[in-house]
Amino acid sequence: MASEKNVLLVDVGNTLIKACRMSEMDKEPAVHTTHRAFVASLEALKVTHVYLGSVRDDAVANYIGAHCEQAGLGFKEIVTEKETFGITNAYANVDTMGVDRWLGIMAAQGMTKKDSFCVMDVGTAITVDFVSKGQHLGGWIAPGFHSMRTGLIESTKKVFGDDTMPDTLTAGNTTQSGVAQGCLAATQGIYRSAIAYLNSKQTPFDVIIGGGDKKLFAFPESNGSIPVANLVVQGLARYAKRDLFA
Ligand SMILES: Nc1ncnc2c1ncn2[C@@H]1O[C@H](COP(=O)(O)OP(=O)(O)OP(=O)(O)O)[C@@H](O)[C@H]1O
Ligand SMILES: CC(C)(CO)[C@@H](O)C(=O)NCCC(=O)O
Ligand SMILES: [K+]
Structure with missing residues (x-):
């Protein structure tokens, strides 16, 4: 019989790999930048099952999966599907939709009682997915704040920025503040x-x-919007619950 503290939920994101036990989803996840660093941390955790969603190259999930197998751990990589938990994907080719979006939809569905919702993941990229009456309507993929700023600076000669991320929208009166405020305005x-x-x-x-x-x-x-610490982790937890604790 599996225990929630021995199930590790792993979000292999664009920038960071975040991992947390199913029993500690409200805590800050452990963060790694590379799959090698993540795998090196695994043994000390003494978990029995690993649930993973990845938006990196297949080689990354395969590497982690092979290591888990060698260590005798249950390993499951969740991939985007045509239909799960009563929600139908809008993509004709579901393999091309990032699993972080699919897991975000599953997480969001578990958190709302409404028939219609949208789920936004604000990171390296900003994604928005719309769902109504069990049908995924599709969504948006936009650059995140940092990608937007970097892209702008790289494609212009006289525009430059700094490292600030503003929390209120005002009018910028320097190049740096104009860029930061412009990216905040675009994001909002x-x-x-x-x-x-x-x-x-x-x-x-x-x-x-x-x-x-x-x-x-x-x-x-x-x-009035509902904040979630990590959508991928919450989505993975639904699959782990179904497989191990139903
Ligand atoms: N320890 C950290 N290292 C790097 N970025 C961090 C850290 N803590 C918070 N951030 C912020 O989080 C953002 C990345 O968000 P998130 O972790 O959701 O993205 P990600 O790893 O690219 O995952 P996703 O694939 O879900 O976009 C960065 O733009 C940064 O502003
Ligand atoms: C859009 C990102 C980068 C967001 O993390 C990820 O979901 C991804 O790599 N998606 C593949 C393209 C798609 O979802 O259509
Ligand atoms: K790409």
Whole structure:
């Protein structure tokens, strides 16, 4: 019989690998940048099962899976599916949709009682996915704050930036502050556009927000949205629950 403290949920993201025990999903996850560093940390954890979702090259998940197998651990990589937990994917080719988005949808569905919702993951990229009555409608993929700023600076001659990430929107009066404020405005525009899109469907909805940079969405109009520490981890927990604890 598995125990929640021995099940490790692993989010292999674009920038970071985050891992936490199923019994500690409210705590800060352990963070690694490489799969080798993650694997090196594994033995000391004494877990029995590893559930993983990855948006990196297949080689990364395969490497972790092979190591788990060698160590006698149960290993399961979750991939994007056509239909799970009553939700149907909008992609014709589901293999091409990032599993972090799919897991975010599964996490969000577990957190709302409403028929319609959107889930936003604010990290390296910002993704938004819309769901109504069990049907995934599709979504958006946009650059995250840092990618946006870096892309802008790299494609211009006289525009430069700094490392600040503003928390309130004002008008910038230097190049750096103009860039930071412009990227914040663009980011918040994604939120506002998502609300407008859902409003056009004229049905009550929830907005679920996760990701390392979700504080970019902590502006007054976003009051009432549901914050989630890590959508991928929460989504993985639903699969682990179904497989091990049902
Ligand atoms: N320890 C950390 N190292 C790097 N970035 C961090 C850290 N803590 C918070 N952040 C912030 O989190 C952001 C990354 O968010 P997140 O972790 O959701 O992205 P990610 O690893 O790319 O995963 P995803 O694939 O879900 O986008 C960074 O842009 C940064 O601002
Ligand atoms: C969009 C990202 C980078 C967000 O992390 C990830 O979900 C991904 O690599 N997706 C593949 C493309 C797609 O989802 O259509
Ligand atoms: K790419």
